[in-house]
Amino acid sequence: MTSELRSRIRDGDPAAFEELFDACARAVYNHAFRLTADWSVAEDVMSETFLAVWRMRKRVDADGGSLRPWLLGVATNVARNHLRSNRRYRAAAAAAAADADRGALEVADIGGRVAGQVDDRHRLAATVRALASLKRREREVLVLCLWEGLAYADAAAALGVPVGTVRSRLSRARRRLASLADAELAARAGTGRMPPRAARKSSGKREPGAPGRQVRGDRAAAVRSAREGNR
Amino acid sequence: MNTDRWAHPAEWRETQDLLPPAERDLPVDRHEFHKERLMALIHDESRTTVPGTPARPGEQRSWFRRPAVAVPLAAFALAGVVAGGVALTGQGGDSSGVATGPLLTTDIGTASVAGTGDLLDRISLAAAAQPVQQPQAGQFTYVDAVTADTFVRTKDDKSSVVSEKPHRRQVWLSPDGRKGWLTEPGDTPADGMTLDSTEQMSAAWDGLAKLPKDPDALLKKLYADSEGQGNSPDQAAFSRIGELLGDSVPPAGLEAALYKAAAKIPGVVRVDNATDAKGRQGIAVARMDKVSGQREEWIFEKNSLDFLGTRTVQVTEGQNPNAEDRLIKTGTVLYISAVTSRAVVDGIKQTPERAS
Numbered sequence: 001m002t003s004e005l006r007s008r009i010r011d012g013d014p015a016a017f018e019e020l021f022d023a024c025a026r027a028v029y030n031h032a033f034r035l036t037a038d039w040s041v042a043e044d045v046m047s048e049t050f051l052a053v054w055r056m057r058k059r060v061d062a063d064g065g066s067l068r069p070w071l072l073g074v075a076t077n078v079a080r081n082h083l084r085s086n087r088r089y090r091a092a093a094a095a096a097a098a099d100a101d102r103g104a105l106e107v108a109d110i111g112g113r114v115a116g117q118v119d120d121r122h123r124l125a126a127t128v129r130a131l132a133s134l135k136r137r138e139r140e141v142l143v144l145c146l147w148e149g150l151a152y153a154d155a156a157a158a159l160g161v162p163v164g165t166v167r168s169r170l171s172r173a174r175r176r177l178a179s180l181a182d183a184e185l186a187a188r189a190g191t192g193r194m195p196p197r198a199a200r201k202s203s204g205k206r207e208p209g210a211p212g213r214q215v216r217g218d219r220a221a222a223v224r225s226a227r228e229g230n231r
Numbered sequence: 232m233n234t235d236r237w238a239h240p241a242e243w244r245e246t247q248d249l250l251p252p253a254e255r256d257l258p259v260d261r262h263e264f265h266k267e268r269l270m271a272l273i274h275d276e277s278r279t280t281v282p283g284t285p286a287r288p289g290e291q292r293s294w295f296r297r298p299a300v301a302v303p304l305a306a307f308a309l310a311g312v313v314a315g316g317v318a319l320t321g322q323g324g325d326s327s328g329v330a331t332g333p334l335l336t337t338d339i340g341t342a343s344v345a346g347t348g349d350l351l352d353r354i355s356l357a358a359a360a361q362p363v364q365q366p367q368a369g370q371f372t373y374v375d376a377v378t379a380d381t382f383v384r385t386k387d388d389k390s391s392v393v394s395e396k397p398h399r400r401q402v403w404l405s406p407d408g409r410k411g412w413l414t415e416p417g418d419t420p421a422d423g424m425t426l427d428s429t430e431q432m433s434a435a436w437d438g439l440a441k442l443p444k445d446p447d448a449l450l451k452k453l454y455a456d457s458e459g460q461g462n463s464p465d466q467a468a469f470s471r472i473g474e475l476l477g478d479s480v481p482p483a484g485l486e487a488a489l490y491k492a493a494a495k496i497p498g499v500v501r502v503d504n505a506t507d508a509k510g511r512q513g514i515a516v517a518r519m520d521k522v523s524g525q526r527e528e529w530i531f532e533k534n535s536l537d538f539l540g541t542r543t544v545q546v547t548e549g550q551n552p553n554a555e556d557r558l559i560k561t562g563t564v565l566y567i568s569a570v571t572s573r574a575v576v577d578g579i580k581q582t583p584e585r586a587s
Contacts (some may be wrong), residue, residue, distance in 0.1 A: 014273045021266050043257065047265040054273055096252075106253035113531045120250060127249045146240040147251045170240060176247040 007062045012054075024068060027148075028075045034143045035079040037092040037128060045082055049075040069150055073158025076140050093132035098124035130180050138173035141166050187212055330419030332396035335381055335564035339546055340504040342517060342526070347501045348494045352518060353488035355435040357536040363483040365436075366575045371403040371410075372436050372480040373576045373583070376540070378415075378568040379507040382554045392558050397508045397567065402426070402478070403579045408435025412579040423580070434475065440482040446491035453492060462522035469496050473529055477541050480573045486538075490516075505530045507540035508569035515542070524549035525565060540569035 008016035032042035052074050060067065099105040100121055105128075107120040109163050131139050144155045145166075152170075156163040240246050257265075366372055372552070379397040383390050400415040403428065420530030443449045450468065457467035472489050475481070481489075493499060498518050505515035507530045515528035524547040530539045543566040545559050574583040 012273070012277060014270060014277070017269060017273055018266065021269060025252070025265070026256060029257050033252065033255070039255065043261060043265075046257070047268060050265070050269045051272055054269065054276075100252070106255075108253045109250045123248060123250045124252060126557055127251070130249065142240055142246075146246055146249070149241070151239070174240070174243055174245050177243075177249075181245060181248070 006060055006064060006067065008059050009053075009067065010060050010062060012057055017050070017054060020053070020067065020071075024071050025050070025169050027068060028071055031075050031143070032079050032146060033130075034147060035076060035140065036082060037089065037096040037132070041079075041082055041092070045075060045079045047077050048082075052078060069144075069148075069154045069158045072144060072148055072150070073160065076144065076159060080136065080140070089136070090132045093128050094140070097125040097128040097132075100128060130177060133180055134173050134176055138169045141169045141175045145170065252370045269274060272310040282298065303373075312472060329395040329398055329415075331384075331393045332379075333394065334392060335379060335394040335546060335567060336464065336560075336562045337506065337542075337564050338504070339526075339544060339562055340502040340515065342502050342519070344500050347499055348518065350501050350514070351490045351494040351499075354516070354536045354538075355487045355494075355533055358490060358538070359484070359487040361486070361537075364480055364573070364575045365482065370575050370577055371405055371579060371581075372530040373569040373572070373574045373581070374402045374478060374480065375573075375582065376400050376402075376477070377571060378567055379508060379564075380565070381559075381563060381565045382552070383558055392560075394564070399571075402434075403576070403581075404435050406436040408438060409482075410579070411566065434479040436480060436482060439475070439479055439485055442485060442488075444484045444488045446488050447493065449488050450492040450495055451487070462520050465496050465498055466518060466520045466527075468500065469493065470527060473527055473541050476529060476538055477568055477570060480575065497527075502526075502528055505542060508538070509571070510537050511569065513539050519546060522550050524552075538570065540567070542567045 005016055005019065009020060025046060029042055029046040032045035032049070033039055036042055036045060049071065053071065056074070060070070096105055100107075103121050105124060107117075107124045109187050131142070134142065140159065141155050144150045144158060145152070151157065156166045159166070165218050283476040294443060346434060364372075376399070377397050378400050379395040381392060381394040384393045395417075398415070398417065400413070401423070402411065402413050404411040409427065412423050413426050414423030443452060452546060453471050454464055455467045458464070472493050475489060476486070493516065496518065500517050500519070502515040502517045504512065505517075505528050506512050511530075511532070513530045513532050515530045517526050517528040519526045524545060526544050527545045528542045528544065530542060532538060532539055542564060545561055545563045549556060576583060
């Protein structure tokens with residue numbers, strides 16, 4: 001993406017928005033999932049992010065590089081509004097972690113190693129749970145920096161907060177992750193194996209009456225048909 | 232062991248065990264669906280907007296678009312507009328589902344600054360004397376109005392300016408703004424559509440009741456809430472008031488305070504003659520947006536000074552008009568409304584007539 005695209009976005013050129021959507025919808029969708037732990041919510045967040053971007057187009061600087069960090073920042077704000085309470089996020093994360101344990105949430109194929117191994121599944125589940133243990137603002141900056149690869153300054157610009165704030169959130173996130181890792185080690189030493197404990201814990205944490213997430217695909221379809229009913 | 236406290240998270244020992252979930256592709260049809268939605272909104276909002284300026288805070292369906300909080304809410308305020316866009320794409324892609332009629336035009340009344348403050352004072356007094364309706368929990372505010380919008384339609388490479396036929400628009404909102412219903416045949420299914428939202432709509436009663444009644448404090452809030460919108464802060468604040476007037480059932484004292492606040496906005500004028508969407512004649516309080524060349528008017532009955540409706544008129548050519556803008560001739564009415572009734576009712580789709 002170039003500064004040429006930036007000025008076209010600023011000017012409200014529909015073709016530029018089409019280009020931006022095609023280029024970035026996937027990235028925004030996946031970022032939204034990492035923040036919400038729910039694919040159907042992620043889809044809504046993705047959609048609303050681009051609508052918000054249309055609305056805020058005048059805030060785009062004419063000069064600069066890729067619009068991706070800014071888009072991710074907008075998506076972060078939209079996602080925050082979607083899962084209003086951290087409690088709701090945690091319920092979604094618990095379900096996603098259970099999915100990961102079952103192999104229903106795929107592991108990223110990093111460095112060409114075989115994905116989907118049992119260990120990786122449990123590692124992914126543990127990751128989702130670890131993220132759920134963070135405060136929302138800590139999680140947001142961590143996901144932006146760690147998985148979207150943003151530098152501190154880019155994350156700060158994307159979220160509209162000072163760099164110092166990004167740093168302090170990250171260092172709190174780091175401390176929390178460290179203490180979690182210690183607890184995990186201790187637990188593993190005690191029980192011999194982590195996964196069964198983790199699985200029980202997550203299902204026990206599920207909110208009473210929450211639908212089973214085995215039918216995740218069905219749920220997304222239901223949301224869709226309801227929306228189409230609005231046409 | 233990493234000891235650099237400013238190291239990037241990717242370098243932390245604490246993140247080495249974290250494994251991101253695999254990326255997924257959105258199914259092609261979902262990708263296209265959302266893209267279409269976006270393009271419908273852009274198309275819808277571009278038709279009366281001067282390119283290169285921020286989207287004008289739309290007078291029409293404005294309370295959808297009116298975020299009560301800054302950035303993230305913008306997305307939610309959009310939700311209603313989006314639903315409109317979806318409704319449109321479902322009807323074959325014309326830019327409006329409402330039937331069009333003759334182009335709406337008007338004589339441009341004479342505007343003068345003199346006496347505007349006085350007029351607003353009298354309007355404020357008249358508003359203060361109006362009975363106030365207060366919804367109880369479980370009840371809904373109801374606004375029944377007639378509106379029409381003018382826009383540029385392009386068909387087979389030919390662009391022309393067309394106006395909707397003035398048509399009925401009914402809105403129900405719960406006091407907390409989380410439940411609602413809109414019936415505007417053409418723009419919604421015949422039976423209407425839900426406005427349920429997890430976000431509070433800015434025309435919702437509870438939110439309005441919390442607005443300050445002191446004109447200075449209120450004005451400050453109006454500027455803050457409309458920051459970044461429109462072509463200038465003054466115009467944005469003025470438009471914001473117009474939206475609240477046209478789309479809400481105002482809590483005690485609010486309407487009177489809004490007029491007093493409006494008197495403090497620079498550039499506000501009185502217009503000797505204006506007609507609302509039901510053909511009712513009146514006088515108007517107005518403000519000219521110099522960038523777009525459009526004047527936004529709030530119309531009042533000449534004697535009682537009751538609020539009748541609003542209107543936006545192309546008074547002069549805007550700055551930097553493009554080919555599409557040039558199609559809109561001076562004297563074109565870009566938007567017009569008339570409030571028929573404002574009431575409190577017991578349920579969605581109930582009207583005061585039917586209830587009594």
